[in-house]
Each structure stands twice: as structure tokens, then as C-alpha cells.
Amino acid sequence: MKIKFKPENTNKARNIRFIVYFVSAIVLSVANLTVINYISVEGLMPDLTLILCVLIAVREGQFVGVFAGFFIGLIFDFLSPDAVIGTGALTKTVVGLIAGWFHREKKTDFIIGSYRFLLIVLFSSIVHNAIYFFMYVKSSELMFMPFFLKYGIAISLYTTVFAVFPMLLKMPKKGYL
Amino acid sequence: MRKFFDFIERYKEYFAFTALIVISLSLISVGDISKMGGFRSFVIGSVGRLQEFSSFMPYNALLISENRSMRELNLENSFEITKMRRALIENNKLRDLMTLKDHRDYLYISADVVGKSAIGLLNFNTLNRGKQDSIKVGMAVRNDLGLIGRIVGVSDNYSLVELIVNKDIKIAAKIQNSRIDGILEWVGGRKFKLKNIPKSYGVQIGDTVLTSSYSNKYPAELPIGIVRAAFERPGDIFQRVEVEPFAEFANLELVFIINFVSNPEREAVVSDMEEKLRIRQSKARRRR
Numbered sequence: 166m167k168i169k170f171k172p173e174n175t176n177k178a179r180n181i182r183f184i185v186y187f188v189s190a191i192v193l194s195v196a197n198l199t200v201i202n203y204i205s206v207e208g209l210m211p212d213l214t215l216i217l218c219v220l221i222a223v224r225e226g227q228f229v230g231v232f233a234g235f236f237i238g239l240i241f242d243f244l245s246p247d248a249v250i251g252t253g254a255l256t257k258t259v260v261g262l263i264a265g266w267f268h269r270e271k272k273t274d275f276i277i278g279s280y281r282f283l284l285i286v287l288f289s290s291i292v293h294n295a296i297y298f299f300m301y302v303k304s305s306e307l308m309f310m311p312f313f314l315k316y317g318i319a320i321s322l323y324t325t326v327f328a329v330f331p332m333l334l335k336m337p338k339k340g341y342l
Numbered sequence: 343m344r345k346f347f348d349f350i351e352r353y354k355e356y357f358a359f360t361a362l363i364v365i366s367l368s369l370i371s372v373g374d375i376s377k378m379g380g381f382r383s384f385v386i387g388s389v390g391r392l393q394e395f396s397s398f399m400p401y402n403a404l405l406i407s408e409n410r411s412m413r414e415l416n417l418e419n420s421f422e423i424t425k426m427r428r429a430l431i432e433n434n435k436l437r438d439l440m441t442l443k444d445h446r447d448y449l450y451i452s453a454d455v456v457g458k459s460a461i462g463l464l465n466f467n468t469l470n471r472g473k474q475d476s477i478k479v480g481m482a483v484r485n486d487l488g489l490i491g492r493i494v495g496v497s498d499n500y501s502l503v504e505l506i507v508n509k510d511i512k513i514a515a516k517i518q519n520s521r522i523d524g525i526l527e528w529v530g531g532r533k534f535k536l537k538n539i540p541k542s543y544g545v546q547i548g549d550t551v552l553t554s555s556y557s558n559k560y561p562a563e564l565p566i567g568i569v570r571a572a573f574e575r576p577g578d579i580f581q582r583v584e585v586e587p588f589a590e591f592a593n594l595e596l597v598f599i600i601n602f603v604s605n606p607e608r609e610a611v612v613s614d615m616e617e618k619l620r621i622r623q624s625k626a627r628r629r630r
Contacts, residue, residue, distance in 0.1 A: 202458045208592055210460055227355040235362040245459065251369030258362045265355065300370075302509065312530060 186221055186233060193217055194241045209316065211324040214241050215293060218257050219264040219286050220331055224273045227265025234261025256296050260289045278335035286328040290321035390457060390468045390500030413596045414452070416486030424565055427518060427550070448561055449601040451475060453483075455594045456500070465505040467491070467594060472499040480559070480609075482600045488565040488588030489513075489553060490597055501599075506566075507591050514557035515566055515585075518550040526551065526566065526585060534567060536583035543581075545572040551585050558612050561602045 193213040201210050218237050222230025238257030242250045267285050269276060276282060294317035302309050350357060453475075457468035471477050473496050483490045483503045491511075495502035506513065507528050515526040515536060522543045524536040539545060549569040555562035567587040574581045 198459050199457060202460070205458075205460070208460060208465065228358060231355060231359045231362055235366070238366075249370055250372070251366045254369065255363060255366035258359060258366060262355070262359050315530065 189217055190237045190240050194244045209319050211327045216328050218260045219289050222261045222264035223268055223276055226268040230261035230265035231258050234258040256293045260293050263289045274335050282332045283325050283328050287325045290324045387497035387500055410596050413486040420486055450598040452598055464508055467503045469501045472497050472501050474498055477501045478603050480603045482560045483597050485589055485597045490589055505591055514554040515551050516554040518552050523554045532586055534585040536585050539581050539583050541574050541581045545583050558604050558608050
């Protein structure tokens with residue numbers, strides 16, 4: 166019996182995956198700044214780059230996840246017209262670390278294709294927004310908790326709704342839901 | 343030595359995490375490096391083009407043109423109403439016999455909102471007017487209803503307006519009827535707080551709030567919003583005044599850039615003093 170060559174484990178396949186991640190990060194950052202605005206609810210928009218960051222961390226593990234988070238955040242900071250460079254990098258690095266905890270070798274597709282992925286996105290997003298809003302209100306008279314509960318949770322839930330799409334793509338036909 | 347490398351290898355995720363967090367914090371402490379050189383202008387131009395390209399999606403061309411003419415008409419009416427109200431108050435107080443300053447009319451440049459960006463809760467709109475239309479950083483922006491924000495970045499054909507629904511914005515404002523001045527701050531949603539209004543001054547619900555002549559960023563007499571609530575709190579010498587803005591920030595389409603830039607010398611003195619006060623406050627806080 167012939168052993169089938171499995172491209173996923175080769176360095177070349179890995180490099181191609183990383184290029185795809187890089188291109189996706191740029192496309193999603195631009196989309197977040199342009200077209201996603203049209204589906205904003207009360208000015209709140211889903212964070213597509215966060216979903217990508219979680220996806221990479223769950224697939225590749227914590228080590229790659231923190232670097233992916235940092236660079237995705239940095240790309241978004243650079244493309245955002247008036248962002249303070251570093252805020253996105255910091256918050257997305259934390260997301261990479263958190264999501265990386267849920268990485269399980271050879272079970273990545275199972276995790277991404279199940280409701281667990283949504284819970285990981287929700288949890289990561291809540292932590293991400295907590296850090297972001299803490300920095301946001303620090304220099305003002307705004308109260309952290311009311312702002313975070315009003316906007317942070319809403320953004321996290323909206324982002325989680327969009328995490329359904331990668332979940333559905335990876336979900337087996339007879340799913341685990 | 344081997345043990346040391348094993349230790350690094352074992353906890354490499356956390357070492358990498360710590361290093362990246364330190365780099366991020368260093369970048370934040372450097373500040374807004376995107377303001378350097380022409381990079382910011384390039385980003386505004388590129389994102390503006392993309393936003394304009396994608397702006398065809400939800401809009402109906404017919405409604406846009408109808409909205410445009412309606413809003414232009416509204417703007418004219420708004421000027422008239424503001425002028426009439428001002429004249430009435432001034433007549434009532436017989437101040438027209440005194441040395442009243444002549445309120446200048448500014449040149450307005452209409453612009454379409456071609457893109458909206460939100461970085462967290464900082465809201466920005468991209469306008470299809472830029473340096474070629476004589477737009478400069480610092481110009482105020484309004485629509486037919488009231489004040490919208492201020493230009494914070496310009497490229498050749500696009501400009502970026504920072505909306506006043508932003509926690510960093512503080513506007514010197516006054517109540518139209520009583521002429522009391524205060525500081526207006528956004529507190530979330532469609533709610534602003536007018537600060538520094540003493541309890542002894544009567545504030546009526548429904549009073550119009552305008553930009554003050556004390557403002558070094560916005561021209562005076564621009565309508566901002568309406569007083570929705572005013573109440574006193576025990577132990578506080580000031581009353582809490584809540585203001586609802588006239589403008590609907592969620593669906594801005596046509597806006598007007600006011601060809602007015604505040605005196606740079608005046609602005610430099612104010613920002614210099616603000617920076618000194620900020621440093622003094624942070625030192626005092628550290629000492630405590």
C-alpha cells in the first residue's frame with residue numbers, strides 16, 4: 166500500500182500557510198476599515214482581525230499565535246488612519262496567547278469546527294476589549310465598567326457572530342454541535 | 343547551561359509574549375508615529391480611495407441627490423434660525439446698543455462622507471475634499487444640523503474628520519439663552535456633559551448649546567445640541583447639564599467644512615499650557 170504524501174507537514178506547506186495568513190491579515194484590516202462599516206450596528210463593528218488571530222493561534226499554537234497577534238495588530242495599527250501604533254499589537258498579542266492555550270495537536274479542525282471555537286473567540290474578544298477599553302478610558306473621566314459593559318461586550322458578541330463562518334467551513338457534515 | 347536553554351525552550355511562548363508586550367508598550371510610549379512624514383497622508387489617501395470605491399453599495403443615488411438638496415436647504419435655514427435667535431436675545435437685552443462684536447460669516451466647502459472608520463470608540467469620517475480644495479488640518483466640520491468635528495488629517499483629495507463623539511474632545515461651549523460658558527465633553531452614546539456651570543445659573547431644558555467664542559479650535563456660534571437634563575448634586579458647586587447633539591453621527595452623508603483655522607499662536611500657547619498642567623497633575627498624583 167502506498168503511503169499518501171501529506172503536504173500539511175512540509176515546510177513548504179507551512180510557508181504557504183503563513184503567506185496566506187499575512188495576506189488575510191492585510192485584507193481583513195482593510196475590510197475592517199472600509200466595507201465592514203456598512204454592517205455596523207450603533208457604530209459598533211466586528212473585529213475580523215481578532216477572529217483571524219484566534220484561528221491562527223488555535224491552528225499553529227501559542228508560540229506562533231503571539232507573533233501572529235503582534236503582527237496582525239501592528240498591520241491594523243499602521244493601516245488605521247489615526248491609531249496609536251502599538252495598541253492593536255499589544256491587545257492582539259494577548260489574544261494570541263489566550264487562544265493558543267486551546268491549541269491541541271491534530272485536533273485543530275475539530276476545535277475550529279465546533280462551538281468551542283465561538284467560545285474561544287468570545288473569551289479572547291472580551292479580554293481584548295477589556296484591555297483596549299482600559300487604555301482608552303485611562304486618560305479621560307469616563308468610567309471603565311459602564312463603557313466596557315456597554316461597548317466591549319457588544320463588540321465581543323458581534324465579533325463572535327462572525328466567527329461562525331470559519332466554524333461552518335471546518336464543521337464536519339455530521340457536526341459536533 | 344543546557345538546563346538554561348531547556349528552560350527557555352520550555353517557556354518560549356511566555357518569553358516571546360513578554361518581549362512582544364514590551365515592544366508594543368515601547369511603540370505606544372513613542373506616540374503616534376504614523377504622524378511622521380508623509381505616511382499618514384498616504385494612509386488617508388489610500389484608505390479614502392478604497393472607502394470611496396466601496397461606498398456605492400448601500401446608497402441609492404436618487405436619495406443621495408435629494409438628501410443633498412434638502413440638507414443644503416436645511417443648512418441655510420439653520421443659519422437663519424441661529425441668527426434670528428441671536429438677534430432676539432440681543433434685542434431683549436438691549437445689547438445691540440452696546441459694542442457688539444460683528445459675527446463673521448465663514449466660507450463653507452461642501453463634502454461627501456466617503457468612508458467611516460472606528461478605531462475602538464474613536465470615530466473618524468473620510469471626506470472627498472483635500473489639499474486641492476484648500477482643506478487644512480484644524481478646520482471645523484458641521485452639517486445642516488450642527489457641529490460634527492474637526493479635520494485631523496489631509497491628503498491631496500481626501501481629508502479625515504475626527505468626530506466630536508470622542509472622549510478626548512473638549513469643546514468650549516455656551517448656552518444660547520443665558521450665554522453661560524462651559525466645557526462640553528462626550529460621555530457615550532448621544533450624550534454630552536456640559537461642565538463648569540455653577541448652580542446659581544438657571545439652565546432650562548430645551549436651551550440650545552453653541553460653540554463659545556472662548557474656543558480656540560471651533561468658530562463661535564455653531565450649534566452643537568440641546569439641553570436634555572440639568573440637575574444638582576449635593577456637595578457639588580456645579581450642576582450637571584446633559585446635552586444631546588443635533589447631528590446624527592451614524593448616518594452622515596453631506597457635511598460642510600468651515601474655512602476657518604484658529605490662530606496657530608493662540609493654539610500653541612493653549613496646548614503648551616495644557617501639556618504643562620498635565621505634567622504637573624501626573625507629578626502630583628505620583629507624589630500622592
